[in-house]
Amino acid sequence: MEKSKTTQFDEIIRARIRQGRAIITKFADEDAAIPETYMTDQELKKPQPPLAKAPMTDRITDLPNDFDALDIRSDFLGIINDRKSHRVYTDQPLTLRELSYLLWCTQGVKDVRGKSYATIRTVPCGGARHEFECYMAIRRVEGLEPGLYHYLPMTHQIEFLGESADMGGFISRSLQEQNWALKASVVFYYSCVFYRAEWRYGVWAHPVIMMDSGHITENLYLAATSIGLGGCAIAAVDPEACNREFGLDGVEETIFYAMPVGTVDPADRESEDAFYAFVREEGL
Numbered sequence: 334m335e336k337s338k339t340t341q342f343d344e345i346i347r348a349r350i351r352q353g354r355a356i357i358t359k360f361a362d363e364d365a366a367i368p369e370t371y372m373t374d375q376e377l378k379k380p381q382p383p384l385a386k387a388p389m390t391d392r393i394t395d396l397p398n399d400f401d402a403l404d405i406r407s408d409f410l411g412i413i414n415d416r417k418s419h420r421v422y423t424d425q426p427l428t429l430r431e432l433s434y435l436l437w438c439t440q441g442v443k444d445v446r447g448k449s450y451a452t453i454r455t456v457p458c459g460g461a462r463h464e465f466e467c468y469m470a471i472r473r474v475e476g477l478e479p480g481l482y483h484y485l486p487m488t489h490q491i492e493f494l495g496e497s498a499d500m501g502g503f504i505s506r507s508l509q510e511q512n513w514a515l516k517a518s519v520v521f522y523y524s525c526v527f528y529r530a531e532w533r534y535g536v537w538a539h540p541v542i543m544m545d546s547g548h549i550t551e552n553l554y555l556a557a558t559s560i561g562l563g564g565c566a567i568a569a570v571d572p573e574a575c576n577r578e579f580g581l582d583g584v585e586e587t588i589f590y591a592m593p594v595g596t597v598d599p600a601d602r603e604s605e606d607a608f609y610a611f612v613r614e615e616g617l
């Protein structure tokens with residue numbers, strides 16, 4: 334007997350959920366489908382991929398690293414306790430030093446392990462592969478032309494990739510119409526360059542990538558909180574829209590995570606709380 338459309342659909346959903354769970358459960362497992370002789374490319378002594386993407390343009394800006402000039406909170410526990418997601422921003426631009434600080438706290442390179450084996454950064458990362466690149470849609474940062482940018486962690490610089498033909502439309506599409514993000518001064522978009530992690534971890538790279546990415550946005554939350562800014566991590570991105578805008582192939586490198594950040598005002602508390610009005614309305 335032919336299966337009903339609902340049954341077929343249920344099976345697809347169940348299979349998809351099993352697949353999703355397998356990314357985590359197969360991680361440390363002996364996987365019968367993978368022969369014991371399997372070796373990762375690092376074990377096979379294949380050449381290591383670059384530690385970071387080389388500049389793609391010559392429109393490069395040095396970032397200030399005199400962070401002492403910023404008014405940074407030092408009450409660690411207070412920062413942890415005050416961290417929250419902010420979705421309401423003021424029109425006040427960020428300074429270049431503030432942007433520099435956020436980039437440093439999330440992806441800054443403190444050291445290189447060995448001759449060029451790995452970068453040691455301000456965030457931890459499985460095998461120190463640091464498989465991420467940071468792109469930005471910048472709308473309001475003092476001294477920077479609005480447009481699309483890319484962080485160069487090896488030299489703590491940013492490069493200007495060009496204007497966006499329709500910045501508002503892009504941000505909206507890329508974040509699946511979460512239009513509160515349109516007022517952010519900067520939207521950070523994180524891509525994954527898969528092979529950087531796969532070279533070392535092979536078939537086991539992918540859960541590590543998911544684990545690694547959380548450290549970046551948590552540092553971004555905390556760094557923003559420490560200088561009075563606010564942001565909100567976003568998983569609901571549209572990778573195709575992002576990859577098209579930043580010229581990524583979506584196969585070797587894809588954007589998968591974003592975070593708008595802007596200036597915040599405690600007076601906007603009510604508008605912030607309105608995002609969760611449904612909790613009260615639905616009696617949750």
Ligand SMILES: Cc1cc2nc3c(=O)[nH]c(=O)nc-3n(C[C@H](O)[C@H](O)[C@H](O)COP(=O)(O)O)c2cc1C
Nearest residue numbers: 416417418419420511547550565566567568569570
């Ligand atoms: C991985 C991740 C994905 C998220 N995706 C979204 C999102 O797409 N849209 C959104 O409004 N908030 C998103 N958030 C924010 C969460 O809703 C928020 O962290 C949660 O409600 C707890 O609130 P708090 O951050 O203020 O403690 C995301 C947070 C994380 C860590």
